[in-house]
Amino acid sequence: MKKEILNVQNLKLHYPISRGFFVKRNFIKAVDGVSFSLFVGETLGIVGESGSGKSSICRLILSLIPKTSGNIKWFGKDFNLYKKKEIKSFRKKVQIIFQDPYGSLDPRMTIGSIIKEPLGIFNKNLSKNESTERVIALMSDVGLSSDLYNRYPHEISGGQCQRVGIARALINKPSVLVCDEPVSALDLSIQAQILDLLDVLKHKYNLTLIFVSHDLSVVKAICDNVIVLKSGKIIENGITSDLFKNPKDPYTKKLISSVPSPIPAR
Amino acid sequence: MFGIRKYDNKMVNKGASIVKGRSLWIDARRRLFQNKAAVTALFLLIVISLLSIFGPFFLQHNFSDTDWGSIYQSPNLQTGHYLGTDGNGRDLLVRILYGGRLSLSIGLIATLVSVFIGVIYGTIAGYFGGKLDIFMMRVVEILYAMPYLIFVIILMVVFGRNIYFLFLAIGAVEWLTMARIVRGQTISLKEKEFIETSKALGQSDLLIIIKHIIPNLAGPIVVYITLMVPSVIILESFLSFLGLGVQEPLTSWGVLISEGSREMEAAWWLLIFPGLFMVITLASLNFIGDGLRDAIDPKEY
Numbered sequence: 210m211k212k213e214i215l216n217v218q219n220l221k222l223h224y225p226i227s228r229g230f231f232v233k234r235n236f237i238k239a240v241d242g243v244s245f246s247l248f249v250g251e252t253l254g255i256v257g258e259s260g261s262g263k264s265s266i267c268r269l270i271l272s273l274i275p276k277t278s279g280n281i282k283w284f285g286k287d288f289n290l291y292k293k294k295e296i297k298s299f300r301k302k303v304q305i306i307f308q309d310p311y312g313s314l315d316p317r318m319t320i321g322s323i324i325k326e327p328l329g330i331f332n333k334n335l336s337k338n339e340s341t342e343r344v345i346a347l348m349s350d351v352g353l354s355s356d357l358y359n360r361y362p363h364e365i366s367g368g369q370c371q372r373v374g375i376a377r378a379l380i381n382k383p384s385v386l387v388c389d390e391p392v393s394a395l396d397l398s399i400q401a402q403i404l405d406l407l408d409v410l411k412h413k414y415n416l417t418l419i420f421v422s423h424d425l426s427v428v429k430a431i432c433d434n435v436i437v438l439k440s441g442k443i444i445e446n447g448i449t450s451d452l453f454k455n456p457k458d459p460y461t462k463k464l465i466s467s468v469p470s471p472i473p474a475r
Numbered sequence: 476m477f478g479i480r481k482y483d484n485k486m487v488n489k490g491a492s493i494v495k496g497r498s499l500w501i502d503a504r505r506r507l508f509q510n511k512a513a514v515t516a517l518f519l520l521i522v523i524s525l526l527s528i529f530g531p532f533f534l535q536h537n538f539s540d541t542d543w544g545s546i547y548q549s550p551n552l553q554t555g556h557y558l559g560t561d562g563n564g565r566d567l568l569v570r571i572l573y574g575g576r577l578s579l580s581i582g583l584i585a586t587l588v589s590v591f592i593g594v595i596y597g598t599i600a601g602y603f604g605g606k607l608d609i610f611m612m613r614v615v616e617i618l619y620a621m622p623y624l625i626f627v628i629i630l631m632v633v634f635g636r637n638i639y640f641l642f643l644a645i646g647a648v649e650w651l652t653m654a655r656i657v658r659g660q661t662i663s664l665k666e667k668e669f670i671e672t673s674k675a676l677g678q679s680d681l682l683i684i685i686k687h688i689i690p691n692l693a694g695p696i697v698v699y700i701t702l703m704v705p706s707v708i709i710l711e712s713f714l715s716f717l718g719l720g721v722q723e724p725l726t727s728w729g730v731l732i733s734e735g736s737r738e739m740e741a742a743w744w745l746l747i748f749p750g751l752f753m754v755i756t757l758a759s760l761n762f763i764g765d766g767l768r769d770a771i772d773p774k775e776y
Contacts, residue, residue: 268671271675273671273674273675296677297677300675300676300677301677304675304676305672305675307668307671307672308668309668312667312668312669313668313669313671313672314669315669315673315686315687315690315691316669316691316773316774317499317687317690317691317693317771317772317773318499318690319498319499319502322498326673326676326678326686327676327677330676330677330678330682331677361773361774363773363774364773374672377672377676
């Protein structure tokens with residue numbers, strides 16, 4: 210039996226859209242009763258169209274936004290019971306990469322200091338040279354030349370920015386990496402490079418991945434298990450190969466058939 | 476897996492040489508010194524400041540001495556009144572330099588105080604948002620609504636007429652706008668993904684404000700400072716005109732200019748020379764502000 214890292218039960222996120230004393234309160238149900246588990250070493254894919262609540266789930270499980278209701282259990286402990294200190298060490302273990310490669314890097318910081326930032330939070334006694342060495346070692350791991358150390362984000366390409374984001378997420382050696390559409394802002398050949406890189410790093414750092422995407426071909430290639438989302442609800446889940454072979458739900462079928470085939474049908 | 480393994484480890488120098496890290500502020504200083512207009516302006520500002528501080532020691536006249544033999548004397552090299560005298564026969568150059576001490580220090584201190592308070596107040600209100608933001612901004616609005624002249628008069632009455640309370644009074648008025656500008660910018664900044672990432676990294680709120688929000692606010696802050704210094708200098712002259720600021724025989728640039736403008740038909744130099752000093756100072760501040768704004772933004776280069 211594999212060890213469970215994350216257990217989510219009936220997670221909900223509702224945004225109020227009308228407010229007032231006499232107006233009936235309406236809600237947008239961004240996430241509406243989602244339950245799933247994540248096991249050590251697996252890659253869990255979350256797919257769905259835009260607005261289906263994929264990114265909201267990412268932010269909720271990292272507690273970057275407050276949830277409406279539901280239970281999140283990280284490492285076997287209810288997140289509501291986490292103390293302040295435990296939350297800090299949790300932040301070290303679970304990291305996130307965002308969709309927009311430029312937007313997730315501070316435009317006023319050099320690449321080196323961006324990657325170094327998490328070291329300053331958790332390893333305060335590290336000397337300046339040691340931390341620089343670690344940054345450069347990691348930069349070579351993610352395929353960035355050390356010449357880029359003193360560059361600014363706007364001076365490098367989107368693919369390189371995403372590598373910087375990955376390096377920053379990995380510098381404190383997390384056990385879980387949440388990727389919120391890490392490649393959807395990049396062009397196809399760069400997408401392939403970044404996915405390859407994630408695959409290599411997953412094995413090198415023994416990572417457990419949550420991979421969010423709207424692109425089914427990407428999910429098919431790298432995920433062990435898949436969750437299909439539609440308007441905040443889980444429609445179908447299962448092992449990737451099974452799900453792609455015999456989709457049960459009509460929505461999943463439609464999604465799968467929407468993937469452009471390399472050989473167009475006549 | 477995808478068959479493309481483009482990233483080449485051979486190209487990467489594996490930590491063999493330690494790269495020397497540069498920070499934003501070191502880069503910004505280097506960029507500022509490459510900007511000729513900003514360097515010239517900085518030089519002029521330093522010259523004017525040094526003249527105001529040390530100049531009076533080298534001149535033969537005192538700022539309050541009246542020379543009855545030369546009333547309304549035009550600029551004259553022989554008598555030592557290089558920029559002429561005013562209606563009481565006092566040497567204009569010495570008075571300009573003394574006025575400079577006051578105007579520059581008010582411009583500097585009141586601006587720094589209000590920027591300091593405004594930035595802290597604005598970032599806290601904007602960053603934490605919610606009820607705290609609503610409360611803090613209502614306080615700002617209440618203070619805005621208070622007529623500041625009454626506020627200054629009360630200060631003067633309670634604590635006595637003191638130049639430091641003039642600094643305090645001006646600073647207390649000017650930080651309100653700063654707080655509003657900073658709050659607005661902070662609200663738009665905190666939605667950016669790099670702030671969210673920083674939270675996910677486990678960075679504390681205080682360090683997020685110091686490391687990410689304030690450096691990204693630098694542009695608007697610097698621009699607003701260059702607008703604030705002249706308005707502070709002018710505010711001081713207005714308060715002095717009402718008898719709440721500096722008192723005769725002490726003077727400031729604002730006072731000299733307002734006196735000079737009343738006598739400009741009879742004695743042009745009383746308006747031109749103090750005005751010239753003030754214009755050079757303000758223009759320099761503008762160029763320095765522009766240079767700083769560009770220097771702090773890496774995208775400008």
